[in-house]
Amino acid sequence: MQGLSSVGCRVDLCKSVTTTPSMFYATTTSKYDGAIMVTASHLPADKNGFKMYIHDTKYMARGLEKEEVRKILEDAEVDESNDDDSLDPPPPPMVVDFVPTYQSHLIETFRRRTSRILPLKNLNVVLSTGCGSGFIVSRVFRDLGANVMELDAEPDGTFPFGPPNPESKSMMRRTIKYCEQVGSVDLAILLDTDGDRCGIVLRNGETYKEVNRNRLIALCSQIILEKNGDSTAKIVTDSVTSINLESFIARAGGSQVRFKKGYLNVINEAKRLSAIGEEVPLAMETSGHGAFKDNNYCDDGTFTALLVACFVAENNSKGIIEDFEDAGFEEELRMAVKETYDKVSLYEQISSAITKEAASIEGWEFDPHNKEGIRITTDSGRGFFMIRTSLHDPIISMQIEAASPNLGRQVVATVRQIVQAALEGVDPLDFRELDSFINEDGK
Template identity: 40%
Template sequence: MVLLLLLLLLLAVVRSYDLSYLKSGSDIRGTFSSASSADNSSSGQNLTPRISYSIGAALARTLPPSSSLLLGRDPRLSGPSLLNSFSLGLTTTQGLTTKTTNIATTPSIFQACLTGYADYGCIVTASHLPSDKNGFKIFDKHGPVSVERRDELLKVAGRIYDEIEGEEYENEGRGEGVDYMEVYVASLVDYVESSLGPKGLSGLKVLLNSGSGSGFYLNEVLGRCGADVSCSINLKPDGRFQNGPPNPEAKRMVTETIKACEKSSEVDLGIMLDTDGDRVGFITPGENGRFVPLNRNRFVAVMASILANNNEGGKEIVVVTDSVTSLGLEKFVNGLKNMRMVRFKKGYMNVINEAKRLCGEGVDAELAIETSGHSAFRGNSFMDDGTYSAIVVVCELARRRREAGGKGGSVMDWIEGLEEASFEEELRLQVLQPKETPTINIYERIEEAVKNDGRWKVDELNREGVRLVLEGEWGEGWFMLRPSLHDPVVSMQVECEVEKSKRLVGEVRNLIFAAVQDAVDFGELDGVE
């Protein structure tokens, strides 16, 4: 009987609610539910106020005494509830100072830590995911907290979750209300004025599509600096995202922004921001006055061209990119004067950390950038900031217009010579296996089958997944397979001649099907034309 009591006591001590399902890349994300009973639902993806309170309390327990924190959120309807319960969890530890800035961008929270306004920051956001999702990104002065620290935080939060009694997590949160976004906006205005002088963007007409997300603040920056922003769209934050969450890679947002540019006369540049303002894409006048997207490989090429154009010292500059960049992009960047591209891994923190590592070795890695629209300049403390990148492009456009005597010219002109494949697509294979078989296990079987087929050459310089080089009968190009960072998905990135694309995808499909049988859904691959 004594042994039984000791065993029960031990179990009570070590009991911990498993919150590992909230891991998503380097962030914390789940599906919002207001009901505490949903914490234990079979879906295993719920994020509730009780869990939010537990994460806030866990963070408080792991911080130094007398730390200050800045909290913000994107416009999602679940944001106020999660922000409130998170801030209430923070109050379980005495001595912490909490400030709340309401709707904000992710980069602004990082900037607050970087400048010493707060020691730590947290924004409640799920970036480009659907409106029913939400989560947390936590920062210190070095940037987002590490994956290891995030994992430990969830373990502590799991223990706290089981300690909670009553409904204290539903009480009113505490913390001083501040308007940090005004500080952030002022810093971007200062950047423009130091580069071009007051009203330095006068003469430019810029259309911002913030997609009803947090990035509407950029419109104020552009307007205060003299740009005509009367044509901007979707500026009112609305967490329902009735047209879909803002995502500069999404064809829907690209098409919507192109139509808005066409409707308004003489737009010099269109800007698209994602939900929390850390990713960006562009729309620019192209040939025959038609507007074209400047995202993905073009986005990287534009940023590299700006660095090359302003490289007065003549030193070699390195641009660190992700694993799915094109052959044409690599040739373009390496062809710029004193420029070199290093292809690394998907994941914005992966490219940022690799750039930092290279800088530590004495390499001038000035830019860490993903084709998804994430970009971080060394001169901006490697802060992942889509709004800052947008300002860099707009300033460069204004500067080149001045040098040309006020004459026109498109951003597309900066990347003249960039070779682009006639077929370029990312296809997603939904993994259907049960939870006990991880996606990575399915992927490993796929990779082995494709590598051993022998019809394609393995790219040995690739740093993740498997990238196969096409040649001979397949023409020039490549395709790549990798497991998703966030979802039970295997991604297939393809770049080849359009007349070869359907056959190539069909052959790879057959190989994958033979390797994993009914473990993946090929619906999206079947639709390739």
């Protein structure tokens, strides 16, 4: 704040804890040219950093691109002290309460969308925020008519129940258990630490079912395609989505475009397609990042959750992704690269070996539409596995989907043999998860 003020910027400090999407929204208003969110998202505190947004004439606001951030860092290394005494002293930073402005924006947006003052009237909603910043949107759901029950709403940066993450099995179980204890819950919403991702729990008779990853993309596609009514509409996703998702989106009246992992990659591909005349109402990653065209392609977990909540209230939970088929087995396995080895070179060795061997394995075929890593369909098209490097961490990831756990184990066993042979006895990877499918609970 001192640095920005020293070069003449007027700087406002948000008075309270807030979410990343609220900072995006701030930049869409006429009051701010840019906004900065300090967050580590769902990662530990030592990963704290800046998410930076600037005003954009076409999409109202956008996040800074990698090259722009790199340029900022390069410029920051150059000492260009300004000794011009004629400059006016910097204005002092102001403390502002921006959260109510963002809350009111969401409330008015969904009143306009539904043409109703209380579109969520009498809907029983659990808001599960894992001690992150998502608690700030409880007022939004209440003002739209919902009966809101809050789980882990008190902000706590130590995250006593683990960092809030809609993909987390433990957070999902904790939320479902709470729904079962409370009873008569229509909908539960899980928000990640900084509020830009969400997961959903839906009531299913006397039980509750989780709706995240592929199922969340399916649900949002159903909602937006029913409203859109355009058979040429495209839904952009990341690269690891289910085989069944593509057919579901087609039945719903659209088509899927699988792009690269990383929510900004997905959003930017949607913008690129939109710029050349394609209709792209939704860009969504399996992590829960969802960006809708009519929300300026902002990945706002609360906007996604409100869209789902209004749909549930209107349809009374009937006909919601009923014909989406879950895979018999679905898992992401992570091979941790030890510090003494290079992740990229190991991946190249592994991918080269798999490419060489796959052609001779019955039922395995390369996916010609894949944009990153290696994606191979298995079991004559009923399953797949994909191997790629993590965007940030020293990890080589294997996403696998199969008709049954036994078929999944067969694929993993074959891949493991290929990897071991390719590395010629060297053990740079941790194979424990490949051996036994260890989940986050150690089971």
